[in-house]
Amino acid sequence: MLDRETDQNEAMEAAAPILPIIHRILDDSVAFYFSEAYSPEARADHTDRAMANCIYSHAEKRMLGAAAETTGLTAINLKGLNVLNFNDKVVIRFKKVSANGRHSNYQTEQQQQYDDQLPLPGIPEPAFRLTAGYQMDAAGSALERIMIARPLGRTVFWAAQVSMIDGTVTWVDITPRRFTGTEESDFDAERARGGRG
Amino acid sequence: MRKELEVGVDSEVFNPDMLKLARDARELTQAELAQRSGITQAFISKLEHGLNNQPGEDALERISKALGFPRKFFFQRDRATGLPHFHYRKRAKLGAKPIARIEAVINIRRQHIAKLLRSYEIDVAKPIPQIDLDETGLTPEKVAERLRAYWLVPRGPIQNVVELIEDAGGIVILARFGTNLLDGLSFRLEGMPPLFFMNRDVPGDRFRFSLAHELGHMVMHAVPDDDQKMEDEAHRFAAAFLMPAAEIKPYLVGAKIGTLGRVKAYWKVSIKSLIKRSHDLKLITPSQYKFMNIQYNKIFKGEEPIDIPLEQPARLSSIVRYHREQLGYSTDDLAELLAFHPEDVERVYLGGRSGLRLIVSN
Numbered sequence: 035m036l037d038r039e040t041d042q043n044e045a046m047e048a049a050a051p052i053l054p055i056i057h058r059i060l061d062d063s064v065a066f067y068f069s070e071a072y073s074p075e076a077r078a079d080h081t082d083r084a085m086a087n088c089i090y091s092h093a094e095k096r097m098l099g100a101a102a103e104t105t106g107l108t109a110i111n112l113k114g115l116n117v118l119n120f121n122d123k124v125v126i127r128f129k130k131v132s133a134n135g136r137h138s139n140y141q142t143e144q145q146q147q148y149d150d151q152l153p154l155p156g157i158p159e160p161a162f163r164l165t166a167g168y169q170m171d172a173a174g175s176a177l178e179r180i181m182i183a184r185p186l187g188r189t190v191f192w193a194a195q196v197s198m199i200d201g202t203v204t205w206v207d208i209t210p211r212r213f214t215g216t217e218e219s220d221f222d223a224e225r226a227r228g229g230r231g
Numbered sequence: 232m233r234k235e236l237e238v239g240v241d242s243e244v245f246n247p248d249m250l251k252l253a254r255d256a257r258e259l260t261q262a263e264l265a266q267r268s269g270i271t272q273a274f275i276s277k278l279e280h281g282l283n284n285q286p287g288e289d290a291l292e293r294i295s296k297a298l299g300f301p302r303k304f305f306f307q308r309d310r311a312t313g314l315p316h317f318h319y320r321k322r323a324k325l326g327a328k329p330i331a332r333i334e335a336v337i338n339i340r341r342q343h344i345a346k347l348l349r350s351y352e353i354d355v356a357k358p359i360p361q362i363d364l365d366e367t368g369l370t371p372e373k374v375a376e377r378l379r380a381y382w383l384v385p386r387g388p389i390q391n392v393v394e395l396i397e398d399a400g401g402i403v404i405l406a407r408f409g410t411n412l413l414d415g416l417s418f419r420l421e422g423m424p425p426l427f428f429m430n431r432d433v434p435g436d437r438f439r440f441s442l443a444h445e446l447g448h449m450v451m452h453a454v455p456d457d458d459q460k461m462e463d464e465a466h467r468f469a470a471a472f473l474m475p476a477a478e479i480k481p482y483l484v485g486a487k488i489g490t491l492g493r494v495k496a497y498w499k500v501s502i503k504s505l506i507k508r509s510h511d512l513k514l515i516t517p518s519q520y521k522f523m524n525i526q527y528n529k530i531f532k533g534e535e536p537i538d539i540p541l542e543q544p545a546r547l548s549s550i551v552r553y554h555r556e557q558l559g560y561s562t563d564d565l566a567e568l569l570a571f572h573p574e575d576v577e578r579v580y581l582g583g584r585s586g587l588r589l590i591v592s593n
Contacts, residue, residue: 079482175496
């Protein structure tokens, strides 16, 4: 039995050494998108998807850079699904997410299996499989917050907001209330159900 | 309503209009001025009504000090100009007293500009035109389109509305109205360029829209008409001038509030006006419009993200600089010319501490 709180604490503890890296990758990528590198005209031309693609591309390059220079951190590419693996304990993918930690775009089979916490060749088991997400503000014009979520099918088992204050990373549980009640639920049972619906 | 402009020539005759103007500028009642100056209200009332035009040195000194204007101010031969009410961009009901204060402030600034323009020529290649909608059969949208073409405005967002207006001979003056219920006010007076008095304490995107709205009045409303009709026309003009239909449409088709922030940053108009434009251009249904407005109010609560910098006028400061640098005016000379205290000249016109604020509130 693995309840939400225990699962979250253990996962965040395992990810703690790389949280500053994760935060920096996402913060820098969004900041780069809103820098002079893009003109206001170019950004106005972008749909949400185009903006997310641009930010993802910048995050991907930073992710590969971080993997190259951080001990224990490696990048895994599974037919287009790029993830970071930290010591086979934590696997993290990057996504633009909504306030509840979910993402809404079309998913490949690999991505679905990733979120469904189903076995994936190349992904170490039983690593915590997480999503590092960035949430934009309501007007789509600035970074609202960075979070780590534990995907579970189309929903999230839990979500934690990650903040950088004076060079120190802190996190706080922000699991949406409507997902509460999962405290008592068994993560492995949910996973085994594997349902997306 | 409009009175003929008389550029003030100083005289030795006390001018009751100037007393009323100074009192309104300070937002004081006669009783309050009497209390401040130690003069009876009866005496002040008679001065203002011209029943007594010789206040005497002691009373004059007291009034001058209480109101913060030099003695010379009260001996100008100017008359207050009644401002055309239909050129107000009112956001809501504004009380009579604040309006009187704003009108007084604007009159004083208008007098200053008139005096400064005696020694300064404005060359304009393409002035602000006047186009009668009834005579031409044009719509406000068509007028906006033609004005953009006439001024050779490039396609896309207007980078600087103030610059366009000042290049066309208008003078834009930033002022602190002390309220956010009035965004701007514009008028033409004989012998003077079109003047646009704009509230500087509003967000940059709202400032641009209000200025374009006032430009619409200047272009289309030489002759007064029904208030609401003129307001609607000025609004339609401003929307079309800042967001021409053919050019803004691609940015609004399928737009959500989540994408409009980036559109705002490029077009330099508020998200609210982008939503309204989407509706006016029939890119969203009335129910979608209603839903987006509900969403907008819920999310932003009256405060939109993305700061659009306030556009800075240049004409008036260049006129003052010309007086300083080319004509050799000192601060005291300017104060003498404008019938203003030197410290106020410094503050209002020479980039002193508190910028362009004309009147220190009470």
